[in-house]
Amino acid sequence: MRKSAFAYGLLATAAFSAPVWANDDVAKLSADPNNWAQQSGDYAGTRYSALDQINTENVGQLKVAWTFSTGVLRGHEGGPLVIGDTMYLHSAFPNIVFALNLADEQKIIWKYTPKQDPSVIPVMCCDTVNRGVQYAEGKIFLHQADTALVALDAKTGKELWKVIDGDPKKGETGTGAPLVTKDKVIIGISGAEFGVRCHLTAYDINSGKKVWRAYSMGPDSDILVDPEKTLSLGKPVGKDSSLKTWNGDQWKIGGGSTWGYMAFDPELNLIYYGTGNPSTWNPAQRAGPDGKPIDQKWSMTMFARDVDTGVAKWAYQMTPFDEWDYDGINEPILAELDFDGTKRKTATHFDRNGFGYTWDRATGELLVAEKYDLATNWASGIDMDKSSKDYGRPIRVAKYSTFKDGKGADVNTKGICPAALGSKDQQPASYSKLTGLFYVPTNHVCMDYEPFKVSYTAGQPYVGATLSMFPGPDEPKRMGNFIAWDGTKGKIVWSKPEQFSVWSGALTTAGGVAFYGTLEGYFKAVDQKDGKELFKFKTPSGIIGNAMTYSHGGKQYVGIFSGVGGWAGIGLAAGLTNPTDGLGAVGGYAGLSEYTNLGGSLTVFALP
Amino acid sequence: MRKSAFAYGLLATAAFSAPVWANDDVAKLSADPNNWAQQSGDYAGTRYSALDQINTENVGQLKVAWTFSTGVLRGHEGGPLVIGDTMYLHSAFPNIVFALNLADEQKIIWKYTPKQDPSVIPVMCCDTVNRGVQYAEGKIFLHQADTALVALDAKTGKELWKVIDGDPKKGETGTGAPLVTKDKVIIGISGAEFGVRCHLTAYDINSGKKVWRAYSMGPDSDILVDPEKTLSLGKPVGKDSSLKTWNGDQWKIGGGSTWGYMAFDPELNLIYYGTGNPSTWNPAQRAGPDGKPIDQKWSMTMFARDVDTGVAKWAYQMTPFDEWDYDGINEPILAELDFDGTKRKTATHFDRNGFGYTWDRATGELLVAEKYDLATNWASGIDMDKSSKDYGRPIRVAKYSTFKDGKGADVNTKGICPAALGSKDQQPASYSKLTGLFYVPTNHVCMDYEPFKVSYTAGQPYVGATLSMFPGPDEPKRMGNFIAWDGTKGKIVWSKPEQFSVWSGALTTAGGVAFYGTLEGYFKAVDQKDGKELFKFKTPSGIIGNAMTYSHGGKQYVGIFSGVGGWAGIGLAAGLTNPTDGLGAVGGYAGLSEYTNLGGSLTVFALP
């Protein structure tokens, strides 16, 4: 591991001074399938469990083992961790954290209630969600809405240290789950709807000291790229790779938020994560000095960064010059996939823009880029011709441009697929080691998009577009599908329609089952082979949390948060009814109110 | 039925003009055990169901069939109604009402969200609870926190009419379930902690027109007693029975709230209900002109009233000159009990004061009055000697008086049992037709009580005592018991200890099972025979709702609200931590926070 830290040069000394390798603890705990030791189950982000007590034969008999209300309404994302006898779980704002004793009927061991100024709520674009806590070396790490990162004593819930990552008065908020690697806890930040220049930051797990920060845009020294060594599509990015792609100072309010789930490859010593949309949503305001589209790097980018230094190994921009809010933050999932008989270390990512990408994760070479929702119409494909000057770039369809050669403002472009919330949003997919397929909770939603001029004021919305959303074209009408995806071929293997978008994270297990929740509140189990529904149960509220599994006392459990909200559920969560409110999501998901109400709680299932 | 309306004289003409006998509809629906057509299951208030698919043999296999979050935190009392394919349920403030389609996966048919001024919240003494809606003739009746009584179209949820029963600015609030009899919907009012002179009021179910109102105290014309015909312990109450028992004008701020469950005997044409404590809780301020205790009639009274006229047939005061806040509002339960070989029409009532009473419900004759928590120490018994001048009155133990011959103010009287919240509070008991026994969720809590002088300001708390509460003397330490009670002998048949007070309403069924919930959140099934625990399940939040059962599509279901709160859970519900806050309940129930959090939801169980 040390070697690679070296190889990337810059700041490598930081690696030397690291006294402990936190990842050993986390990696060891994650390797034990009785635990669910990370939000994504493992560093690779597979959300796959080797447990197989619950399998396709018996999953139909699942019953609810116990339930737990967090006492907080609005959207509950992420899920609990289980380490041995203890379960750790969190709530939506105000981000209460609980430790429950699994060996004593889930008695509350401790409860941590942050004091947070509720004035952060109105600057959270997409509900007061939080994607979960992480654990390492006896500490629980929580990234609060108000951007504070706190380390708690996992035994007592006592605050060990607390650092402030950003400023909600400028629209900076925290919703993402930290990632703990080695001796660092790494967090992103939200605020691309407020013109925040977003970043990823590593803190020392023992002291909370800031180790490095990588902005999504700006000078090379801010974005931690090495002009010569950081690659994009096989070539060095060169000097000022970001600055050159922005008009004047616009990068200073450039967005590129970093609130998705991350992954880590301990051997390559690289962390993987995506960056979000450039601010504003009105592309005309972001045109280059020549009035033409300009890339706005490194918004909408998958990054691989050295964990010790933060320096980027490679970067790939999914949606240069975004015109649709196709945030690139969706999680990367690390696997070993077979390409023409060769196993390659890959990262696979289902982007908001409707394309499923697979890269060689060591080099960033683009291996696959195919639509995982065939309704996707803003681009006909990704240019895979290595000799093309547009290699790796989307092939746009002019009709669905909201820029329209600079004349897009105040024009309502209709029928764009996917909608701004993408063919998939925050809901993480799962990679099954059993089938070698990805199981992806998806949206099937399209939109009308009308940009308008907006001016920047710190802490005020800097959006600049009016949206309305509606179900995609597939019949019978629906807003989501749960799909199985072949990451090598870039093909949908099967697709199971869902009335609403599947806003819940998937879980796959060695029992052959894939689990997920629906916005109406159903927890579902399907066969990994063919998507056949084997079990469903109506939980108290709509589900936007992630399915997880653990084993305790020899018994396998499957758990999931309910608590409707998130962007899709913002109408219910924030009590909005005007169809274009909630950045356009309210109208599209209005039907949800016939099915469910708010309420954060955990439902845990087991066999009888 | 008409006859008895006649017999009671006063206002009898009202009965003649009644066009429909709503009770026929309700009675018919309640007689079908597939429904749960009233909050108490039937007019008698038995909370007994003839369903027996779930029985003592198989109840251990119960599994959660479905769940439903109301989207509202804080205490959820009462429970759903089921009429055919539709379930009606309500939430704590703001008292949202839902109709769910049981034939279509509990889809929400309609949702009624009252607009209520949240300024009512601080004048609700004991959490923002509501004890449930009632149904009759295609209408749903809701008594809102702000005292509005609304009639909704059961098919559409549209408001048909709305009347205002009281004024929250004076501390008047609504928490009780209405009772619908014939063409009237009858509601009580809360506010005895605010010096409200409380009352019971009948409204016409079709128009909302007020038909009669019976105050708990005041002139005979206000309290609807007939000095000659209204009986108490077999004797006419005489002229000014209430006025004579108050010092001067104090009756005008006299309390006597009416928020408990009521019962109705269609043959006798009588409704039964209890009145609450006299205001203030400082007895010294309520002494008679001679400085001696004075009864403060008709606070703390079980009333039988003619439903057409409101005129009282009989009244029995459980706790004359209250010194402990032993509100007499607990539900009456109507049964036919065997006394020396004779079946008598009885009303049984477990009073806050620790005594279980059985009356002949036609005459008010006192048949039984025995302690149902033997820890009760403020009185050694009830004088049952018909020749005694104290016949029917409690025999007080001087040591536990908080009046202390007028010197009780600012003296802390210790170790009084039960505590102010009684050996039982709002949680209704059940009468099993199978065993002929009562199943009673009880408190086992004692208190220290220190009265202090308080002056009356409309809408301000008018309490005048500082309390602390703690577990009763029984070992091992506990705060509650679930008991079986012989209503004829006045004896505990068995008693099952519970760590916290059992604040949830009981249900008994022909399957031999008794169901109830616990404040930690367990839903439990026990054998009616011996109290043996047959099943338990941890619901999302602590339970203060009432168990109910219904059958749909040939399958029996059992349902219960969770959502911790009420007086016992006020610390959690209102976020209080000072032990003497929440009228003394916060300290006693502080341990609850180790078990559960807020969150209103319904959990419905069935066999696999």
Ligand SMILES: O=C(O)c1cc(C(=O)O)c2c(n1)C(=O)C(=O)c1cc(C(=O)O)[nH]c1-2
């Ligand atoms: O740009 C941002 O800073 C930002 C932040 C967040 C967030 O932190 O939840 C979301 C988004 N954008 C976003 O575009 C989006 O679709 C979204 C969905 C959700 C959600 O939790 O359902 N959050 C966010």
Ligand SMILES: O=C(O)c1cc(C(=O)O)c2c(n1)C(=O)C(=O)c1cc(C(=O)O)[nH]c1-2
């Ligand atoms: O005097 C009143 O007006 C009044 C009202 C209420 C209520 O409406 O909930 C309670 C009480 N008193 C009361 O004494 C009491 O113990 C109580 C418990 C509860 C509850 O819901 O847990 N409410 C009330």
